[in-house]
Amino acid sequence: MRTVKIGLLGLGVVGSAVSRAISSDRGMADRSGVKLEVSKAAVRDVSKPRDASLPQSALTSNPQDVVSDPDIEIVIEVMGGENPAFELITSALESGKHVVTANKEVLAKRGGELLATAQQQGTQLLYEASVGGGIPVLDAIENDLAANQINSIRAIINGTTNYILTRMSSEGAAYADVLADAQRLGYAEADPTADVDGFDALYKIVILGQLAFGVSAPVDAVYREGIRKVDAKDFRYADELGFTIKLIGAAQRTADGLMLRVHPSLVPVGVPMASVSGALNMVEIEGDLVGALWLQGPGAGPEPTASAVLGDVLSVARSTADTAPATAGAAELELAEMGSHRCRYYIRMTAADRSGVLAQVAQVLGDADISIRSVIQMDTNESEGVADLVIMTHSALEANMQEAADRLSGLDVVVELDNLIRVESYDHAD
Numbered sequence: 001m002r003t004v005k006i007g008l009l010g011l012g013v014v015g016s017a018v019s020r021a022i023s024s025d026r027g028m029a030d031r032s033g034v035k036l037e038v039s040k041a042a043v044r045d046v047s048k049p050r051d052a053s054l055p056q057s058a059l060t061s062n063p064q065d066v067v068s069d070p071d072i073e074i075v076i077e078v079m080g081g082e083n084p085a086f087e088l089i090t091s092a093l094e095s096g097k098h099v100v101t102a103n104k105e106v107l108a109k110r111g112g113e114l115l116a117t118a119q120q121q122g123t124q125l126l127y128e129a130s131v132g133g134g135i136p137v138l139d140a141i142e143n144d145l146a147a148n149q150i151n152s153i154r155a156i157i158n159g160t161t162n163y164i165l166t167r168m169s170s171e172g173a174a175y176a177d178v179l180a181d182a183q184r185l186g187y188a189e190a191d192p193t194a195d196v197d198g199f200d201a202l203y204k205i206v207i208l209g210q211l212a213f214g215v216s217a218p219v220d221a222v223y224r225e226g227i228r229k230v231d232a233k234d235f236r237y238a239d240e241l242g243f244t245i246k247l248i249g250a251a252q253r254t255a256d257g258l259m260l261r262v263h264p265s266l267v268p269v270g271v272p273m274a275s276v277s278g279a280l281n282m283v284e285i286e287g288d289l290v291g292a293l294w295l296q297g298p299g300a301g302p303e304p305t306a307s308a309v310l311g312d313v314l315s316v317a318r319s320t321a322d323t324a325p326a327t328a329g330a331a332e333l334e335l336a337e338m339g340s341h342r343c344r345y346y347i348r349m350t351a352a353d354r355s356g357v358l359a360q361v362a363q364v365l366g367d368a369d370i371s372i373r374s375v376i377q378m379d380t381n382e383s384e385g386v387a388d389l390v391i392m393t394h395s396a397l398e399a400n401m402q403e404a405a406d407r408l409s410g411l412d413v414v415v416e417l418d419n420l421i422r423v424e425s426y427d428h429a430d
C-alpha cells in the first residue's frame with residue numbers, strides 16, 4: 001500500500017480534526033488503498049496544548065518547512081485568511097505539491113490565480129471543504145453534474161446566520177438577544193461580522209459562481225446584505241404571508257449574465273430551504289438535465305469539515321499522475337449588475353395611520369413600474385398615529401425598487417422605511 005506524506009498548514013479546529021482522522025484511520029487506508037501520514041504541521045504557537053494526535057516534534061512555527069519539504073506530496077491549508085495562505089499555497093503548488101484547502105476567503109479573492117498556478121504546474125488544487133463544510137457540493141457540480149448546464153444555485157451556506165434566523169422565527173425573539181445567546185453558546189464569534197454581514201456566504205457563493213459558471217467575480221462587485229436589519233416583526237408578517245426568512249446566497253444564469261447576490265430573502269414555507277433549521281446548510285442546484293436537487297448537511301464543524309478535506313486528499317492521492325488538474329469552469333458569462341435582478345419585494349414601513357397614505361405610496365411604486373400584490377396594516381399605534389404597513393409587490397426590477405425605496409423614505413407620510421426584503425422566486429409558488 002502506498003504511503004502519502006501530508007503537510008498541514010494550520011492545526012486549529014479543522015487541522016486537528018484532520019490529523020485525528022488520519023491517525024485513527026477507521027479503515028480509511030483499506031477502503032482507499034492509500035495510507036496517509038502527517039509528517040509536519042505549521043502553527044503560530046508550537047507550545048499551545050492541542051488535541052491533534054501528533055507528536056510535538058512534527059510541529060513547526062515556520063510554514064516554509066512544510067511547503068518546501070521534498071517528502072511531502074500533499075499540503076493541506078487550514079490556517080484561513082488571505083495572507084499568508086495565498087503565498088504558501090502558491091509556493092506549495094510551485095514546488096510540485098498538490099494542495100487541499102478549506103479556506104473560502106483565499107479562494108474567493110485569489111482562486112483564479114491559484115487555479116492558474118496549479119494548471120501551469122500540473123498539480124491539483126481541491127477545495128471541497130470551503131463551501132458547505134461536510135456537504136459534497138463542489139465535487140457534485142464538477143463531476144456528477146458535468147453533463148448539465150447549471151442554471152441556478154441558491155444556498156443557505158452560513159450556519160451561524162441560519163441558527164440565528166431559525167431561533168428568531170421559532171421564538172419570536174429579537175436579533176440582538178439571539179446573537180448574544182449564539183455567542184455564549186459558541187455558535188457565533190465574539191466579532192460576528194464575517195457571518196452576520198454576509199461575508200462568509202459571499203465568499204462561498206463567489207466560489208460556486210467560479211466553479212459552476214466560470215465567472216471569477218471580484219468579491220466587492222457582488223451584492224451583499226447581512227441579517228442585522230431583520231426584525232422579529234418581519235418574521236411575524238412574513239409568516240402571515242406564507243413565508244419564512246433565510247440568508248440566501250445565489251448564483252443564477254440570467255439574460256444579463258451571472259447574477260450573484262447575498263441577502264436575506266423571503267422563502268415560501270413549502271419549499272425545501274424553508275425547513276433547513278439551526279446550523280445546517282442546504283445547496284439547491286438546478287441543472288438542465290437533472291432539474292432541481294437539494295443537498296443538505298452540516299456546513300461546518302471539525303469532523304464534517306475533515307470529511308470534506310480528506311475526501312479531496314484521497315481523491316488526489318488515488319489519482320494517476322496524468323490526471324487533469326482541477327480548473328475553474330470555462331468562462332461563459334458576464335457578471336450581471338444587481339440592478340437587473342427581478343423579484344417580488346416585501347416592504348415594511350412605519351407610516352401615518354390616516355387616509356390617503358396608501359394612495360401616495362402606490363403612486364411612488366407605480367411611477368417606478370412596480371405593482372402592488374397585497375397590503376396589510378399591522379400594529380397600529382393610536383397614540384402616535386402610526387401603523388406598520390406591509391406591502392408585497394409583484395415582480396419588479398431591483399433598480400426600480402431601489403429608486404422607489406429612496407422616494408418612499410422621503411414621503412412625509414412615511415416615518416421610516418424599516419425593511420425591504422427580496423422574495424425568492426419558485427415558479428409554483430409565485
Ligand SMILES: NC(=O)c1ccc[n+]([C@@H]2O[C@H](COP(=O)([O-])OP(=O)(O)OC[C@H]3O[C@@H](n4cnc5c(N)ncnc54)[C@H](OP(=O)(O)O)[C@@H]3O)[C@@H](O)[C@H]2O)c1
Binds near residue numbers: 010063080081102
Ligand atoms: N471551523 C470550521 O468548522 C470550518 C468549516 C469549513 C471551513 N473552515 C475553514 O478552515 C480554515 C481553518 O479554520 P479553523 O476553524 O480550523 O481555524 P483555527 O481554529 O483558527 O485554526 C487556524 C490554525 O492556523 C494556524 N495559523 C494561523 N495563521 C498562521 C500563520 N501565519 N502561520 C502559521 N500558522 C498559522 C493557527 O496556529 P495556532 O494554533 O498556533 O494559533 C491554527 O493552528 C479557515 O479557512 C476556515 O474558514 C472552517
